[in-house]
Amino acid sequence: MSRFLFVVPPLVGHINPAVGVAAELTARGHRVAWACADPGLVLRHAGGKAVVFSCDGPQLHVPGTGDGVRPPDIRGPEALKFLWERFLAPLAEAMAPGVTAAVREFGPDVVVADQQAFAGGLVAERLGVPWATSATTSAEFTDVLAGTPKVADWIDGVLSGLRARIGDPSGTADPRFSPHLVLAFSIREFVGPDARTGEQIRYVGPSITERPAPADFPWDWLDPSRATVLVTLGTANTDVGPRFLAECHQAVRSRADRMQAVIVDPAGALAGADDKDVLIVRAVPQLPLLERVDAVVCHAGHNTVCEALWHGVPLVVAPIRDDQPVVAGQVVQAGVGIRVRFGRVTAVKLGEALDAVLHEPGYRAAAGRMRSGFRAAGGATAAASRLEELVAEEVS
Incomplete structure (x- = not known):
């Protein structure tokens, strides 16, 4: 029996893939614990019996911007700078003491x-504990900063500073890419021909596992005689979503003779707008629902994209920021969907994109191929096996 400590940020999209791997390890008789700046978030997704060590850390939230995360108007380099300066770097420094205490108390093998x-990586390197990277987005597996060397150098500087303060100053590992093992929850066919490779990089495919879901979803509302579209912007984009959701609503209403939609609207931006053609809810049982939809409109969040393709469902993607433009590019390159402009797309353009992914056979065929590739990669089962192998290598 081995011990594994999962170190995660307080972000649902980063916790969910790890939950499946942790559950698989537990089922094999291993002990699992977590370290996070929001223990309650881990408990809600990993189960109330999970062992969670609390860490300090900022939330990706700016006071005075309502219930949204970050100022809603920042995009591109400005958003990247905000993410690193105001969240990722402070999070690392704040979490380091808690992660150190968790490693010393729990005694993980990995x-x-x-x-x-x-x-996670910096503390593990400093304490001499083998560590693996859990990569919950495929964006880092292409050289997206090749055209902006100054940005790449700036990020390297941030990481060097963090290593000097909380890691081993003589260390050399990039905390985003463990030299021991990198679990990439995607496959090379989706990332594209320039996908990062290396002996330690293992493309295990999406980690799909059951998760808490609303029990009162009105399944009998779905009309099997019409195509069903799921519209979702994930859990962190409520501040920027109202206009886009309204355009989606209009696009579906104008095709009500052949289309219906389930729109996820956690902030209630479309309150009172649902009808017999559009169901507006604050949350959905996403995995079961994906088994019954014909297309997904989303922000190109990696988890949502992978979960749709796991079910062979084509996409219309409207990236907002962070890794989403990269993932959207991978969607287009793989032929599994169409990209639209989040801030400018109209109901007419959205409708045209939906018509294409629903009725042009190439998109569904490509999504079906990706479904087969994702499932063959092994997901949480393969990831757990790779972690077991890492322990065995360190022991031998």
């Missing part, structure tokens, strides 16, 4: 550090 929880 630390499994999320790619954005830099404290």
Whole structure:
């Protein structure tokens, strides 16, 4: 029996993939614990019996911007700078003491550090504990900063500073890419021909596992005679979503003779607008629902994209910020969907994109091929096996 400590940021999209791997390890008789700046978030998704060590850390939230995360108007380099300066770097420094205490108390054989929880890798390196990277987005597996060397150098500087303060100053590892093992929850066919490779990088495919879901979803509302579209912007974009959701609503209403939609609207931006053609809810049982939808409109969040393709469902993607433009590019390159402009797309353009992914056979065929590739990669089962192998290598 081995011990694995998962170090994760307080972000649902980064916790969910790790939950499946942790559950698989537990089922094999291993002990699992977590370190996070929001223990309650881990408990809600990993189960109330999970062992969670609390860490300090900021939330990706700016006071005075309502219930949204970050100022809603920042995009591109400005958003990247905000993410690193105001969240990722402070999170690493704040989490480091808690991660250190968790390692010393729990005594893991391996630390499994999320790619954005830099404290996991840096502390593990300093304490001499083998560590693996949990990469919950495929964006880092292409050289997206090749055309912006100054940005790449700036990020390297941030990481060097973190290593000097909370890691081993003589260390050399990039905390985003463990030299021991990197679990990429995607496959090379989706990332594209320039996908990062290396002996330690293992493309295990999406980690799909059951998760808490609303029990009162009105399944009998779905009309099997019409195509069903799921519209969702994930859990962190409520501040920027109202206009886009309204355009989606209009696009579906104008095709009500052949289309219906389930729109996820956690902030209630479309309150009172649902009808017989559009169901507006604050949350959905996403995995069961994906088994019954024909297309997904989303922000190109990696988890949502992978979960749709796991079910062979084509996409219309409207990236907002962070890794989403990269993932959207991978969607287009793989032929599994169409990209639209989040801030400018109209109901007419959305409708045209939906018509294409629903009725042009190439998109569904490509999504079906990706479904087969994702499932063959092994997901949480393969990831757990790779972690077991890492322990065996360190023991031998």
